[in-house]
Amino acid sequence: MKLIQRNRRLRSNASIRSLVQENTISVNDFIVPLFITEGSNVREEISSMPNYFRMSLDLIEKEVLELWSLGLKSVLLFVKVADDLKDNKGTEALNPNGLMQRAIKTIKTTVPEMLVMTDVALDPYSSYGHDGIVKDGKIINDETVAVLKKMALSHAQAGADFVAPSDMMDGRILAIREILEENSFTDVGIMSYSAKYASSFYGPFRDALDSKPGFGDKKTYQMNYANSKEAITEVLQDIEEGADIVMVKPGLPYLDIVSNISKFVEVPIAVYQVSGEYAMIKSAVKNNWLEEIPCVMESIMCFKRAGASLIATYFAKDIALYLKESKV
Numbered sequence: 001m002k003l004i005q006r007n008r009r010l011r012s013n014a015s016i017r018s019l020v021q022e023n024t025i026s027v028n029d030f031i032v033p034l035f036i037t038e039g040s041n042v043r044e045e046i047s048s049m050p051n052y053f054r055m056s057l058d059l060i061e062k063e064v065l066e067l068w069s070l071g072l073k074s075v076l077l078f079v080k081v082a083d084d085l086k087d088n089k090g091t092e093a094l095n096p097n098g099l100m101q102r103a104i105k106t107i108k109t110t111v112p113e114m115l116v117m118t119d120v121a122l123d124p125y126s127s128y129g130h131d132g133i134v135k136d137g138k139i140i141n142d143e144t145v146a147v148l149k150k151m152a153l154s155h156a157q158a159g160a161d162f163v164a165p166s167d168m169m170d171g172r173i174l175a176i177r178e179i180l181e182e183n184s185f186t187d188v189g190i191m192s193y194s195a196k197y198a199s200s201f202y203g204p205f206r207d208a209l210d211s212k213p214g215f216g217d218k219k220t221y222q223m224n225y226a227n228s229k230e231a232i233t234e235v236l237q238d239i240e241e242g243a244d245i246v247m248v249k250p251g252l253p254y255l256d257i258v259s260n261i262s263k264f265v266e267v268p269i270a271v272y273q274v275s276g277e278y279a280m281i282k283s284a285v286k287n288n289w290l291e292e293i294p295c296v297m298e299s300i301m302c303f304k305r306a307g308a309s310l311i312a313t314y315f316a317k318d319i320a321l322y323l324k325e326s327k328v
């Protein structure tokens with residue numbers, strides 16, 4: 001054969017492959033989700049998330065020191081709230097001495113340079129397990145936003161670097177940006193869960209925080225997974241309202257959404273490889289059906305290839321360890 005183009009030339013050895021490789025993975029790309037619980041010396045494995053733990057603050061201190069030593073520089077906090085502190089108004093979410101506020105302070109004291117990002121939504125605090133206030137069986141938007149903005153302010157006051165609203169109420173980004181400005185928290189960032197879909201892949205996360213919706217589902221606020229264009233509307237609106245980073249969630253099944261919005265926006269795009277994605281890989285690995293690190297690294301590279309520059313994943317620590325050991 002006399003071929004002019006032989007595409008295999010650029011694949012023929014490791015050196016040329018690395019020279020022409022379009023995307024890379026670095027420890028700088030990751031956000032580490034942390035589940036925090038009350039108590040001391042508590043480290044509870046989440047049953048549907050093998051090798052992932054809820055930890056009390058004393059152990060979180062050790063954890064963040066270890067993450068920092070591995071080069072991981074940002075954490076995303078979620079708290080498990082006791083049932084007797086839950087209500088329909090998110091009262092505990094605003095407690096300056098609540099678990100989230102204490103967690104922020106603890107981490108910023110232990111590793112001041114660690115970027116602390118916080119989940120802003122009412123579900124862990126809600127007696128109904130919904131992200132907003134419930135009235136007559138409905139999740140009411142504006143009253144919820146009024147609480148969410150105070151929640152974001154309270155996180156900023158405790159020392160959070162970024163707030164991450166995951167609730168999907170309308171207008172929450174502007175409300176949060178305004179309250180932060182009014183209170184001189186001009187450097188506090190907003191990472192908006194802009195295109196968050198009503199997904200069944202969040203199941204294990206709801207086990208972790210005991211935050212399953214008590215009635216119905218989240219389809220009146222999270223997006224319909226049949227839709228793509230709506231994601232553009234959501235991200236553009238959030239950027240206009242003051243978001244610094246926009247997020248797509250879940251991850252792998254939604255790569256088309258990441259790719260699509262990356263054509264429209266200039267701000268950094270984050271993707272969340274959610275609990276169900278973690279559980280799927282872990283369970284296949286447990287059965288010796290898949291090899292863990294190669295599958296994880298492939299999934300992360302796919303996020304980068306699609307256009308994400310930040311990745312929230314429960315595999316972050318494993319990846320950092322792997323990158324360190326293999327010095328890649």
Ligand code: PBG
Nearest residue numbers: 121123166201202205274275276
């Ligand atoms: C809460 C929240 C959820 C996740 C992040 N923030 C669950 C939900 O919306 O029901 C899911 C994360 C995961 O599954 O890993 N608003």
